[in-house]
Amino acid sequence: MVDSREGAGGGSAGHEHWLMQIDAELDGELSLVERAALAKHLVTCGHCAGARASQLEVRVALARAAGNPHAFAVPRPAIRAGTLMLWVVVALGAGLLAGWMANQRWGGPGGGGSLEETRGTIVVQ
Amino acid sequence: MAPSLFSSIILTLATLQSPGTRLTYRVRVLEHAAVAPRLLASGAVSGAVDTDMRLTLRTDTTEVEAVFQVTPTGDTVNLGAEFFTRRQVGRSRRGLPLWEEDTYRRVVRLGWSDTARIYPFGAPPPPSASSRGNGKDVRGMWVELILERLFTGGEGRPAEEFSLVDTTRVFRLETVVRPRRARVVLNLVRGDTVSAPRGFDLVPDEPARIVQLVLGGRATTLVVALARPDPPRNERERALALDAEVVCLRVSPPDASEPLGQVCGRLNNVARQLPLPTGDTLAATFAWPGPR
Numbered sequence: 001m002v003d004s005r006e007g008a009g010g011g012s013a014g015h016e017h018w019l020m021q022i023d024a025e026l027d028g029e030l031s032l033v034e035r036a037a038l039a040k041h042l043v044t045c046g047h048c049a050g051a052r053a054s055q056l057e058v059r060v061a062l063a064r065a066a067g068n069p070h071a072f073a074v075p076r077p078a079i080r081a082g083t084l085m086l087w088v089v090v091a092l093g094a095g096l097l098a099g100w101m102a103n104q105r106w107g108g109p110g111g112g113g114s115l116e117e118t119r120g121t122i123v124v125q
Numbered sequence: 126m127a128p129s130l131f132s133s134i135i136l137t138l139a140t141l142q143s144p145g146t147r148l149t150y151r152v153r154v155l156e157h158a159a160v161a162p163r164l165l166a167s168g169a170v171s172g173a174v175d176t177d178m179r180l181t182l183r184t185d186t187t188e189v190e191a192v193f194q195v196t197p198t199g200d201t202v203n204l205g206a207e208f209f210t211r212r213q214v215g216r217s218r219r220g221l222p223l224w225e226e227d228t229y230r231r232v233v234r235l236g237w238s239d240t241a242r243i244y245p246f247g248a249p250p251p252p253s254a255s256s257r258g259n260g261k262d263v264r265g266m267w268v269e270l271i272l273e274r275l276f277t278g279g280e281g282r283p284a285e286e287f288s289l290v291d292t293t294r295v296f297r298l299e300t301v302v303r304p305r306r307a308r309v310v311l312n313l314v315r316g317d318t319v320s321a322p323r324g325f326d327l328v329p330d331e332p333a334r335i336v337q338l339v340l341g342g343r344a345t346t347l348v349v350a351l352a353r354p355d356p357p358r359n360e361r362e363r364a365l366a367l368d369a370e371v372v373c374l375r376v377s378p379p380d381a382s383e384p385l386g387q388v389c390g391r392l393n394n395v396a397r398q399l400p401l402p403t404g405d406t407l408a409a410t411f412a413w414p415g416p417r
Contacts, residue, residue: 109215109223119227120189120208120245124235 018048026055028073147171147281149273150178150193154296157265165266165291168298172283177301179365180268182245184294186213189245192301192366195272198234202272204241205232209364228364235272243268301369304329307392309374310410313338313345314398319408326414327351329372335379340405347385347407348377354389374409376401 021038024030030038042049063071149171155162170178177194188211196203210227217223235241246264283300306328313320320340327334333350354371357363373389376399388397388409396408 109225115227118212118247119210119229120191120206120231120243121248122204122206122231122233123242123244124233125240125242 015045015047015051018045019051022048022052022055026052026059145277146174147275147277148174148176148195149275151271151273152178152180152298153269154182154294155267155269163291165294166287166289166296166298168285168287170283170285170298170300172281172300172302174274175303176283177366177369179297179299179301180245181297181299182266182268182295184246187211187246190361190365191243191245192364193270197274201234201236203232203234204270204272205230206243207364207366208245209361226360228360237272237274239271241270241272243270301366303366303369304372304392304413306414307351307372308412308414309349309351310412311336311338311349312396312408312410313340314406314408315340315404325349327374329353333375333377338407345401345403345405346379348379350375350377352387372411374411376407 018038018041021030021034025035025038042052059074060069062074063069066075068075149169151169152167153164154166155164157163170176174195174197177192179190179192182189189208190210191206191208193204193206196205208227208229208231210229211224212227213222214225215223233241244264244267246266249264249267283302285298285300287296287298289296306326308324309327310322310324312322318341320338323336323338325334325336327349329351330353331351333348335346336349337344337346339345352373352375354368354373357368362368370391371389372392373387375384375387377384385401386399388399388407390397390409390411392411392413394410394412396410399407399409401407
């Protein structure tokens with residue numbers, strides 16, 4: 001019995017497996033045995049070799065966009081606690097302000113025109 | 126400046142004190158219609174110069190009550206109006222109506238026989254909107270008020286006349302008169318026995334008077350004085366002068382020690398009772414005094 005994933009043209013399911021292996025390899029998550037199996041497959045599969053080259057190009061582009069074109073791995077975005085707290089406070093403040101303004105404008109019964117508009121007036125003719 | 130002010134005060138006092146001046150509030154309630162304003166109600170309230178007029182207009186969602194009073198100043202008159210308005214502003218979560226209440230005062234000066242237009246539900250809508258009014262917009266409704274004075278031989282009783290043309294609306298016109306004096310009839314009651322009635326014309330805030338009532342051969346002496354009621358406890362009663370014709374009778378023993386109590390009531394011939402320490406009950410009836 002032959003594992004279809006290891007065949008040269010192992011079908012779409014086989015390609016998907018190898019594409020995931022390529023992704024994991026570039027992330028440095030494969031064992032030596034798996035890397036050897038992947039290298040062996042890439043020799044025989046032009047499609048997967050092309051996909052690996054594309055993946056690498058994407059990572060290079062991401063590294064350049066992050067300002068570090070010579071990085072060994074794609075830099076992950078870092079969120080600092082202070083920045084996160086600032087944005088949380090800003091969002092809460094904006095929400096409170098918007099809620100207060102909406103309440104002033106439409107909130108509670110009796111809204112609409114000003115009180116003076118609804119009051120009686122006397123005009124001498 | 127000073128002489129004109131002085132003459133104005135003199136004229137005011139002269140107008141107020143002249144016994145033969147009769148004041149009439151002539152009222153018409155109108156609303157916008159396609160061709161000409163439509164008359165909804167009309168009426169008049171007249172009486173002495175200190176007579177006030179209470180006007181009530183009510184729709185499904187708004188109630189306007191106002192008390193109008195005048196202060197003559199020579200050839201002109203200051204018209205003051207104390208408004209009490211209730212507007213339905215929605216419903217509670219349990220489906221009950223929610224109302225907001227508003228009290229305010231308006232004062233204008235006008236000449237005798239001038240016409241004052243009162244827009245009780247707020248400023249009139251713009252002409253373009255009013256011209257296509259459907260007749261149900263309450264802001265298209267107004268009250269025309271004309272103040273008239275007539276010099277008469279004697280002071281007549283207050284009078285009201287009112288004609289409701291559109292019976293689907295609720296309007297009311299009432300005279301508000303603060304009694305200058307009141308007819309008080311006193312009885313002493315013990316079980317089924319009642320003393321002979323004693324009647325007096327009393328003036329509010331005048332010195333007390335000593336009264337002797339005889340019941341079953343025993344005489345009871347009391348000191349009675351007529352007074353105005355305490356200030357109203359809520360805003361509506363104050364604004365609309367709902368207690369205008371209420372008087373209070375203060376009853377004390379002749380030795381002027383602790384007062385025995387106070388009986389308050391309208392001038393409507395209803396007997397009001399005050400238990401006395403002797404076991405008897407004092408029944409006081411208030412009524413308008415007879416003409417002089």
